[in-house]
Amino acid sequence: MRRRDEDGQTTVLIVGFALVLVMAVAMVVDVSAAYLQRQGLDTVADGAALRAADLGATGEEVYAGGVPSGRLDLSVERVRGSVREFLAGSGAYADYPGLSFDVDVDRATATVTVHVTAPLDLPLTVPGSPDVATIGATGSAVVIAQR
Numbered sequence: 001m002r003r004r005d006e007d008g009q010t011t012v013l014i015v016g017f018a019l020v021l022v023m024a025v026a027m028v029v030d031v032s033a034a035y036l037q038r039q040g041l042d043t044v045a046d047g048a049a050l051r052a053a054d055l056g057a058t059g060e061e062v063y064a065g066g067v068p069s070g071r072l073d074l075s076v077e078r079v080r081g082s083v084r085e086f087l088a089g090s091g092a093y094a095d096y097p098g099l100s101f102d103v104d105v106d107r108a109t110a111t112v113t114v115h116v117t118a119p120l121d122l123p124l125t126v127p128g129s130p131d132v133a134t135i136g137a138t139g140s141a142v143v144i145a146q147r
Contacts (some may be wrong), residue, residue, distance in 0.1 A: 026124040033123050037096075038135050041116050044092045045139030048083045049114040052103065053141035055082040074143065076105045079112055092116075113140040
């Protein structure tokens, strides 16, 4: 009786493990890239919110009756303009192509919330992963007058 030849079985196993290892490395690289981009967007959102809270105050109450105690009145138009200027001046549009932002102003609490989103540029692609992904971050700030 002849024994069956099993010489090719380990090759299939090694190739399979190599494919799994390559996909795991690609996933780790992509997750790291996404994390780093989100951290960068966190910085951009925080800076834009701080700048908008600082420059978004109308200043009308200061001219009419001096520096008020507590929160300053915010102008939605000035806040949006401040965010737009900050993003352009800081180079965020160049660093994150396709960057977009949304601003929420809570006038009751004088809180500015900035949400930025940008397409995620993944260095490697894993089969089955989405072709286009976006990532976002949110920053907020409150403007309070102190004497």
